[in-house]
Amino acid sequence: MIYSRITGTGGYLPDNVVTNKDLEKIVDTTEQWIVERTGIHKRHIAREDEYTCDLAEQAARNALDMAGLSPQDIDLIVVATTTADQVFPSTACLLQARLGIHGPAAFDVQAVCTGFVYALSVADQFIKSGSATKTLVVGAETVSRIIDWTDRNTCVLFGDGAGAVVIEASEEPGIISTHLHADGAFEQLLRVPGGISRGYAQLQEGNAYMEMRGNEVFKMAVTTLGRIVDETLAANDMQKSDIDWLIPHQANIRIINATAKKLQTPMDRVVVTVHEHGNTSAASVPLALDVAVRDGRIQRGETLLMEAFGGGFTWGSVLAKF
Numbered sequence: 356m357i358y359s360r361i362t363g364t365g366g367y368l369p370d371n372v373v374t375n376k377d378l379e380k381i382v383d384t385t386e387q388w389i390v391e392r393t394g395i396h397k398r399h400i401a402r403e404d405e406y407t408c409d410l411a412e413q414a415a416r417n418a419l420d421m422a423g424l425s426p427q428d429i430d431l432i433v434v435a436t437t438t439a440d441q442v443f444p445s446t447a448c449l450l451q452a453r454l455g456i457h458g459p460a461a462f463d464v465q466a467v468c469t470g471f472v473y474a475l476s477v478a479d480q481f482i483k484s485g486s487a488t489k490t491l492v493v494g495a496e497t498v499s500r501i502i503d504w505t506d507r508n509t510c511v512l513f514g515d516g517a518g519a520v521v522i523e524a525s526e527e528p529g530i531i532s533t534h535l536h537a538d539g540a541f542e543q544l545l546r547v548p549g550g551i552s553r554g555y556a557q558l559q560e561g562n563a564y565m566e567m568r569g570n571e572v573f574k575m576a577v578t579t580l581g582r583i584v585d586e587t588l589a590a591n592d593m594q595k596s597d598i599d600w601l602i603p604h605q606a607n608i609r610i611i612n613a614t615a616k617k618l619q620t621p622m623d624r625v626v627v628t629v630h631e632h633g634n635t636s637a638a639s640v641p642l643a644l645d646v647a648v649r650d651g652r653i654q655r656g657e658t659l660l661m662e663a664f665g666g667g668f669t670w671g672s673v674l675a676k677f
């Protein structure tokens with residue numbers, strides 16, 4: 356049996372930090388409201404001349420360094436992003452060129468906040484089928500570019516960043532199972548309504564920004580993430596106590612607390628970065644993983660449950676031995 360083993364992790368956050376106090380100056384909000392309702396204290400926002408691929412490149416190089424690989428060793432690149440730099444080439448192809456890699460497949464996956472979980476699952480299938488052996492999987496976003504900075508319902512929640520992993524074929528586990536889902540029926544609750552095929556003109560009419568019915572999304576996220584935990588454990592005949600670390604999508608501390616409670620996991624076994632990063636969409640899970648690997652909390656051989664929920668709706672999980 357071939358498994359995909361995580362051999363390197365990397366993260367990158369733009370230097371520019373925006374605090375809740377900074378946001379008080381631009382929308383009708385308070386530091387207290389943001390902290391109480393979301394757990395977020397600050398977020399990193401890309402400079403005007405800093406793009407998704409710039410963030411992806413730094414995170415990718417950090418992951419390659421940890422894996423002890425050079426870019427030329429990589430035979431597949433999958434980038435999860437909702438905020439591509441260009442209509443085409445894909446961010447994965449732009450990243451490939453930056454890294455000086457020529458030839459192997461490179462493509463983007465778009466599943467909003469669940470993007471990294473989707474991308475990791477896709478790369479895992481390539482490795483299990485023998486089509487790839489050393490792959491780079493990146494979640495990278497400049498969510499700030501699809502935010503209406505006059506809308507207090509959304510602008511306080513998000514941040515920019517990138518996270519990456521290198522996964523390699525191995526006889527040892529590795530990724531144990533992945534579980535992906537989507538239901539497009541809920542588009543009205545969370546979306547950016549404009550898009551390329553509807554024409555650039557309507558993008559300029561204000562359709563280019565995120566619209567969210569936060570409270571309804573919140574309730575869906577809590578129930579759905581509870582279900583995906585059950586599904587993942589049942590598929591592997593595992594108990595809640597078998598999970599060493601929960602690495603959840605970082606949207607809101609209250610959603611994270613609810614999932615941890617469902618899993619009966621104490622909060623010191625849950626990786627939380629939402630207070631410092633905000634919601635970085637597809638970057639959030641790999642960034643959180645990287646933080647906890649680099650600060651020594653996550654150790655080799657431990658069992659990780661990564662999960663996410665986002666626009667689409669999409670949701671999913673990855674169960675892995677680190």
Ligand code: ACO
Nearest residue numbers: 384388392467468507508511569570572573606607665666
């Ligand atoms: N500052 C102050 N007040 C605010 C703010 C703000 N920034 N934003 C909203 N409010 C107000 C609302 O207008 C409302 O006022 P009203 O009662 O007078 O109408 C009040 O606060 C309560 O609003 P709710 O929406 O009920 O607040 P809630 O407790 O649900 O928290 C939040 C809102 C933080 C958005 C929460 O619903 C949430 O986290 N939702 C899920 C987000 C998420 O997970 N998204 C999925 C991933 S994102 C992706 O895929 C792109």
